[in-house]
Amino acid sequence: MKVDPTYERNLEIHLHGPGPSDVPAAVLRAISAATIGHLDSEFIKIMDEAQAMLRMLYQTENRMTIPISGTGSSGMETLVANLINPQDKVIVVRNGVFGGRIADTVSRFGGEVIPIDLEWGTVVTPEQIRKAFSRNRCHALFLVHAETSTGAHQQHMREIGQIVHQNDALFLVDTVTSLGGTEVKIDEWGIDAAYSGTQKCLSVPPGLSPITLNEKAMQKLRARKARSWYFDLGMIEQYWNEGYQRKYHHTAPINMIYALHEALRLVLQEGLDARFQRHRKNAAALQAGLETLGFTYLVKKQNERLPMLHAVYLPDGLEEGKLRQNIRARYNIEIGGGLGEFSGKAWRIGLMGHSSTKDKVGRLLNCIGEELKKHGIIDDATIGFQTAQAIYQNSES
Amino acid sequence: MKVDPTYERNLEIHLHGPGPSDVPAAVLRAISAATIGHLDSEFIKIMDEAQAMLRMLYQTENRMTIPISGTGSSGMETLVANLINPQDKVIVVRNGVFGGRIADTVSRFGGEVIPIDLEWGTVVTPEQIRKAFSRNRCHALFLVHAETSTGAHQQHMREIGQIVHQNDALFLVDTVTSLGGTEVKIDEWGIDAAYSGTQKCLSVPPGLSPITLNEKAMQKLRARKARSWYFDLGMIEQYWNEGYQRKYHHTAPINMIYALHEALRLVLQEGLDARFQRHRKNAAALQAGLETLGFTYLVKKQNERLPMLHAVYLPDGLEEGKLRQNIRARYNIEIGGGLGEFSGKAWRIGLMGHSSTKDKVGRLLNCIGEELKKHGIIDDATIGFQTAQAIYQNSES
Numbered sequence: 001m002k003v004d005p006t007y008e009r010n011l012e013i014h015l016h017g018p019g020p021s022d023v024p025a026a027v028l029r030a031i032s033a034a035t036i037g038h039l040d041s042e043f044i045k046i047m048d049e050a051q052a053m054l055r056m057l058y059q060t061e062n063r064m065t066i067p068i069s070g071t072g073s074s075g076m077e078t079l080v081a082n083l084i085n086p087q088d089k090v091i092v093v094r095n096g097v098f099g100g101r102i103a104d105t106v107s108r109f110g111g112e113v114i115p116i117d118l119e120w121g122t123v124v125t126p127e128q129i130r131k132a133f134s135r136n137r138c139h140a141l142f143l144v145h146a147e148t149s150t151g152a153h154q155q156h157m158r159e160i161g162q163i164v165h166q167n168d169a170l171f172l173v174d175t176v177t178s179l180g181g182t183e184v185k186i187d188e189w190g191i192d193a194a195y196s197g198t199q200k201c202l203s204v205p206p207g208l209s210p211i212t213l214n215e216k217a218m219q220k221l222r223a224r225k226a227r228s229w230y231f232d233l234g235m236i237e238q239y240w241n242e243g244y245q246r247k248y249h250h251t252a253p254i255n256m257i258y259a260l261h262e263a264l265r266l267v268l269q270e271g272l273d274a275r276f277q278r279h280r281k282n283a284a285a286l287q288a289g290l291e292t293l294g295f296t297y298l299v300k301k302q303n304e305r306l307p308m309l310h311a312v313y314l315p316d317g318l319e320e321g322k323l324r325q326n327i328r329a330r331y332n333i334e335i336g337g338g339l340g341e342f343s344g345k346a347w348r349i350g351l352m353g354h355s356s357t358k359d360k361v362g363r364l365l366n367c368i369g370e371e372l373k374k375h376g377i378i379d380d381a382t383i384g385f386q387t388a389q390a391i392y393q394n395s396e397s
Numbered sequence: 398m399k400v401d402p403t404y405e406r407n408l409e410i411h412l413h414g415p416g417p418s419d420v421p422a423a424v425l426r427a428i429s430a431a432t433i434g435h436l437d438s439e440f441i442k443i444m445d446e447a448q449a450m451l452r453m454l455y456q457t458e459n460r461m462t463i464p465i466s467g468t469g470s471s472g473m474e475t476l477v478a479n480l481i482n483p484q485d486k487v488i489v490v491r492n493g494v495f496g497g498r499i500a501d502t503v504s505r506f507g508g509e510v511i512p513i514d515l516e517w518g519t520v521v522t523p524e525q526i527r528k529a530f531s532r533n534r535c536h537a538l539f540l541v542h543a544e545t546s547t548g549a550h551q552q553h554m555r556e557i558g559q560i561v562h563q564n565d566a567l568f569l570v571d572t573v574t575s576l577g578g579t580e581v582k583i584d585e586w587g588i589d590a591a592y593s594g595t596q597k598c599l600s601v602p603p604g605l606s607p608i609t610l611n612e613k614a615m616q617k618l619r620a621r622k623a624r625s626w627y628f629d630l631g632m633i634e635q636y637w638n639e640g641y642q643r644k645y646h647h648t649a650p651i652n653m654i655y656a657l658h659e660a661l662r663l664v665l666q667e668g669l670d671a672r673f674q675r676h677r678k679n680a681a682a683l684q685a686g687l688e689t690l691g692f693t694y695l696v697k698k699q700n701e702r703l704p705m706l707h708a709v710y711l712p713d714g715l716e717e718g719k720l721r722q723n724i725r726a727r728y729n730i731e732i733g734g735g736l737g738e739f740s741g742k743a744w745r746i747g748l749m750g751h752s753s754t755k756d757k758v759g760r761l762l763n764c765i766g767e768e769l770k771k772h773g774i775i776d777d778a779t780i781g782f783q784t785a786q787a788i789y790q791n792s793e794s
Contacts, residue, residue, distance in 0.1 A: 001453075003446050003662050005423065006655040011431040011439060019648060023432045026402065031652060032429035034408040035602045037731045049400050055399075069604065070467045070627060077627040105626040199648055204580060205432045207466065207650030208737060225634045228625070229502040230467060230474040248736070250470040251596055253604030254417060255428060256653065258403040265400050334434045336502040339645070 013328075013339075014355070018148045018309055019177070020199035020206050021352035023259075030262035031192055031255050038252040045099060046261050047240060047252070051105055053264035057179065057272070058194070058212045060186035066240045068195070069253050071345055072176040075195025076207030077105055079172055080226035082221040083193060086110030090138040091122045091132045091169075097149035098174055102142050107225055114138055120341060121150045121298040122309075126159045133167040141171040146178035148200075149339040150297050151348065151389035153182070156158060158366035161190030179210065180267055180353060181279045181308040192217045201279070203353030204263045209258045259366040263353075274309075282356045285306035285391040286349070289365040289384035293372055298346060301322055308356065310349040311342065315377050320347060321370055331367040336345040361388055376387065404448060410725075411564050413751070413761055414573070414733035415545050415706055417596035417603050418749035421655075424601055427659035428652050435649040444637060444649070450661035452670070454576065455591070455609045457583035464605040464635045464657055465592070465628065466650050469573040472592025472606030478571055478625035479618040480590060482506030485536040488529045488566075490521045494546035494737040495571055499539050506624055511535055513784075517738055518547045518708075523556045530564040537567040543575035545597075546736040548708035548745070550579070551697050558587030567614060573597060576607065576734065577664055578676045578705040589614045598676070598705055599659045599737055600750030606673045614728040660750075673704075677751045680704035682788040683746070686762040686781035688768055695743060707746040709740065712774050717744060720768055728764040758785055 015022045036043050039093050047066075055065045080102075084090060088111045092103040095118040103113045114136050118130055124143060132138070141164045146152050154379030157173075173194040175184045188378060193213040198204035213221075213233070224230040230250065239252075266370040287297070287310065294315030297351040299305045314320055321344065322336060327333050338346035351361065365384035368381060373381040403416060412419045429570040433440050450463045465472050469680050477499075480658070483506045489500040492515040500510045500626050513525055522542060529535070538561045551730035554570075561568040570591040572581045578598030583591060590610040593600035610618075627647065635641040636649075664672060684694070684707065691712030696702045711717055717734065718741065724730050748758065762781035770778040 001665070003450065003658075004425045005662065006443060006658055007423075007430045009430075009439065009443075013431070013433050013437065013439075015432070016433060017434050017436075020432045020434065026404075029429070029431040030403045031405075032425040033404045034425070035417045035596070036408050036410050037412060037413070037414050037417065038603070039414075040410065040411075040725075040731060042406065046403060046406075052398060053400065070471065071647045071650060074467065074627050074668070077625065101626065108622065108624055108626055162485050199651075200433070204766070205650065205652035206648040207653055208433070225505065227505055228474065229498065230471050249440060250468045251416060251594070251603040253468060253602065254717070255598075255602035255656075256604055258648070259652075261400075262402055265402065266399070307673055318614060328437075334437060 012332065014333045014360065014363065016350050016355055017334045018348045019197065019349050019352060021201070021203045021350060021355040023203050023205055023353045024266060026266060027259050027262045027266060031205065031259035032256045033255070033258050035254050038254060039246060039248060043254065044246060046257060046383050048242065050261045050264060051240070051266055054210050055352055056268060057264060058184060059188065060212050062212045062214050063188065063241060064233070064237055065212040066236070066255045067210045067257065069250065070209055071206050072195065072197025072209050073101070074209045074231070076102060076174060077228070078211060079193050079195060080105045080109050080111070080229040081170065081231045082168060083217060083225045084109055084111040084140065085224070086198060087112060089114055089136050091129070091138050091141045094118065095124065095145040095152060096120050096144065096147035097120055098144045098147055102174065104276065106142070120232065121152055121300065123152050123304050126156050126163055129160055129163050133163065138167065140172055142172045143183065146306050146313045147307065147311055148177045149342065150298050151306045151309045153304050153306045155304060156247060157189040165190055172330040177306065177309055180275070182276050186212055197380070198260055201353040202260070202263045202267065203355070204259045207253060208260055262305065279307040279351065279356050281395055282351050282361050284359065285388040286310060286361045286364065288391045289388035290363070292387040293368060293384040294377060298342065308350060308352045310351070311346055312349065313346050315372065317377065318375060327367055333364065333367055334360060339341060358392060409762065411730045411749050411757065413752055414731045415745045416594065416749060418598070418600045418752040420602055420661060421751045422657045423663060424656050428602065428656035430652070430655050432651050434647060435651060436643060440651065441643060443654060445448045445639065447654060448637070449657045450665055451607050451790045453665060454661060455581060455583045457609050458586065459583065459609045459635055460497050460638055461615055461630070462609040463633070464607045464654065464730060466608055466647065469592065469594025469606050470498070471628070473499060473571060474625070475534060475628040475630065476590050476592060477502045477508070478731050479623045479630045480567060480569065480614060481506055481508040481537065482621070485733060486511050486533050488526070488535050488538045490514060490540040491515065492519055492521065492547065492549060493541065493544035495541045495544055499571065503539070518549055518697065519777050520551045520701050523553050523560055526557055526560050528771055530560065535564065535566050537571045537774065538617050541571040542581065543572065543703050543706065545574045545706060546739065547695050548706045549705050550701050550703045552701060554586040555626045562587055574703065576671070576725060577675050583609055595657055598750040599657070599660045599664065599752060600752070601656045602653070604650060605657055613745050643794055645651050661749050676704040676748065676753050678747070678792055679748050679755065679758050682785040683707060683748060683758045683761065685788045686785035689784040690766060690781040691774060695739065703740060705747060707748070708743055710743050711748065712769065714773065715772060724764055730761065730764055755789060
């Protein structure tokens, strides 16, 4: 069997799908530093620093702020396995694939799902949540802050947090696609526990799920045995958190944590405000360009659109899969297809973390423009690009 | 907050603990290749190749042979969540920390544990297993092939497999520390499902758990819904295996899979026989050296000792923790402490994968010898080293 090393292959692709995003050279350099032991004092220093930086990003004082040793969905399962008891009633907002995934997981762990089913591409209102609580004595509300399948950006987080706490329930949030690309204010919004992924706006390779839980959530889980060994936070906190004996639970994914550490360093170096502003600016330019090219957004309301994920319908007469493959083959650009009920019907274009730059927006619009011109949809391949440039000029003047 | 990049730190440590082991430069080069999409055709090629190579290493035809997106223990939890039904009776051999961990996990998922409790440092006999089956109608036998807490190497695997199948049960095996360092013959031994880790004899950073399941095990799990979403193999196989539509389940840990791919390439390049022979040869030399220095093995029977993990009591009058710290500080060598009931009483010295070389055995024995001389345990710091050299000369002549 003849197998070539991965590092001799052409893997230089511009990542504009729904994650992973382009990984900065410094992060790839960090991930390839020599592996050391998971109980080594040098490594513990790196863990402590990563935790401290992660708290800044999550805007929280929560001691329990760590990366779970799995991809984004492992963070979701961690919350469910530790916080949901059998027969617990859990309100789950289902407005896309990831809300549905949460409901599925809660069921598997014996919880009773009280769904709020919404049209995909919309978000839940405080009123709808109040109503759900008024009908049921519920233990938790679970929702997705940034729905990667639709591009919908949940609003009213602070108000929702208040409603949840008035009902003496836990507020659990999926921040997989939002963290590092837009505000996630754990403490201010009253979020009891949240999880994220590394391959979206943090621009780390996939493989870790940063989570954060407040003391109320930790107390609830410490009182019982998790219905998972691998994700048992009561044991994991004894390895991760200062003040415990750094008791071995499982061998931490050392090099992935190097990568996360470096990415967090870069995020804080840029500054949260500047970073979120960059995401917004590039999003506005991309949106203007895409609309000029004839794309329309799944999410109808402007203020409910995510800056880092643009889920759009194509102009009529185009086969999305074919066009996407051409763009990948001709320009080395990855764009995501629709997910769930949008499969085959839409694109998901990511401007996440390191993939959100003016140059990359320009390249995207030019390449998409070229293809649209070939299909006779537009006459001038550069009109999307030009519209975007005008937006940049306005915002800079 | 001032944080230095990981790549500017001194992380060049010789890893001789119970894993992680030293990672070859080629693997670190592979892990830092540019991240690409988890549905990209280039990545699917890498997945397919990694699977094919993993089958060779596991000596199996099992189609379902993939890395789970978590560390070694995640493979254990995957097997339990998918194969153990509530109230299933599962015989678990408890002869060390990892057998105990399996029993804990089986219980959490509702299985009934039928323990075979053994003195730590010993292994189970076919007779003991026959007896356990004769007393109970059991659904599975779970044992650890290479017990990392004691250094015990389970024997009689083929015979045990036959007993399990005569009783119409599943044979489930932890090969975390054995895979890549000694024979693991899945098909010949009749193992229905097994899991491993990457940071032991494969010398990849921690973060993946290679697993393999035969069709019988897959049929059992496809008939029900796993009590885990993240580890649901029925869904995961639709992403990993040819013939399915590469349906997205969770975002694969791309760069970790690059690293595994490269390490498997190196393993097969070396050849399985040559690799296992290398591990045995270096183990014999280290053992001779350690015994000369006054160390004694936890595992009493020579043929039940692992070549890649040497769990030893220190000569009298030494404080193990202090000495280990000195060796780490003075020579940049990591040695593992005892685990479980051997905590504070023993060392675990690893010669795993890339860490198993003649030079490294020599350095280990010289450095330990230096420290023992300082403590007045021996007069000549080099006697361990010399004994090992004699073993090498004999084996080479």
